[in-house]
Amino acid sequence: MTPKKKSPELFAEWRSGSTVRNLLKTISGEIIAIKRPIRIMEVCGTHTMTLHRAGLKPLLREAGVEMVSGPGCPVCITPDYYHEAIINLVTSQKNILAATFGDMTRVPTARGSLQTTVPFPGSEIKIVYSPEEALELAGKNPGKEVIFFGAGFETTIPAIAHTVKKAAEKKLTNFSLLAALWLIPPAIEAILKSGEVAIDGFIYPGHVSAVIGQKAYTFVAEKFGVPGAIAGFEPADVLLGVLSVSRQIRNGRPEVSNEYRRVVRTDGNPLALTLMAEMLQPFAADWRGLGRIQNSGLKLKPAWKEYDATTRFDLKLKPSRSHISGCRCGDVLKGLIGPLDCPLFARACNPDHPLGPCMVSYEGACLIEYKYSSGEKKK
């Protein structure tokens, strides 16, 4: 380490070629001892990104590890009918300001997308980078009803809950939340219960785990006997996770290992968890691809109902029959197929003209595959 580098222990070494090669070699040794190839699901879309960007997928395949993308993209798993509800509102009423994250505006539905829809005169759609930015818009636009359409997992949920609380403290009565908030452990359980995909182990999302902690996944090892490891997002982080899962398979001792100890504590972030429990309650939520899963979504508790856009505007959140024909985003999210198996991929569906959310979101498996694949289907 040269003194010129700023705190290299915090990331540089996790990207070093020799570290990556050593880890791959060690993983390969484990697979030889297991005597069969293994399949691991990386639940989080940012892990999918790391695997592609660092070119790890083919190297792992060579070592005998097949990586399968999971449902870890909140934009992707949010059902169309959430988008349709906010599109209906902003196109039919005046003085609505719908604020959401950038990739949410591009999700195509049978009613178009927030990006292509034409708001009612006096209403508008704005892209924000954080929930607090949406709250600022409410402060600056007292004549408008600001609705934050927030999609996220446990990583984002505390930020959204905190923002609603702040709205109440500031007595901002023109701010509300359309919550598309999803919980990772119930989705993992649903995947395991469905038994549709053969998975030998999981790489758990690093930053969701920073909030919920290590114990949240205990059931995967204890109830289902499936190994797993929490991993960070640098190339060597992901490989450490894969190595741990391989070792657990070889030893026949499934557990929840934490390979991202510099960021993830055993109990997560207690303040964030307390805030979530104080303001939100679980319900049986619909996930694109996975269907309805018990206790897998969070919504505001009745005490906060004036900040809940669904009650405030009587939004109908019901499964719609319309869907884009041919898009297999749901099967990609389940790990049933890879993006290349979809007949629309890189043909009718591409980043300039996405037909489903998996091609829209930066965490979407299809967009990531499109960006980093060798181009055999990109003609």
Next chain:
Amino acid sequence: MCLAVPGKVVSLEGDGTGKVDYLGTTVLANLSLLPEVKVGDWVIVHAGFAISRLDRTEARRTLKLFKELEKLNLSD
């Protein structure tokens, strides 16, 4: 989308927020979920909120593990 890189806290603004530096780019982050954070700490920020403080001792432990793996692979 998770930002993998940690940022360094360069100032506390007194209202529960602080400035976080990403190798030259500074952003304002809400620190209220990590009240123990001090200037000089490295943090993970998500959707404008710091959610975890980096434990440098653990980081060094992992680096030691990388060195051990290197030795193991050299001795094969």
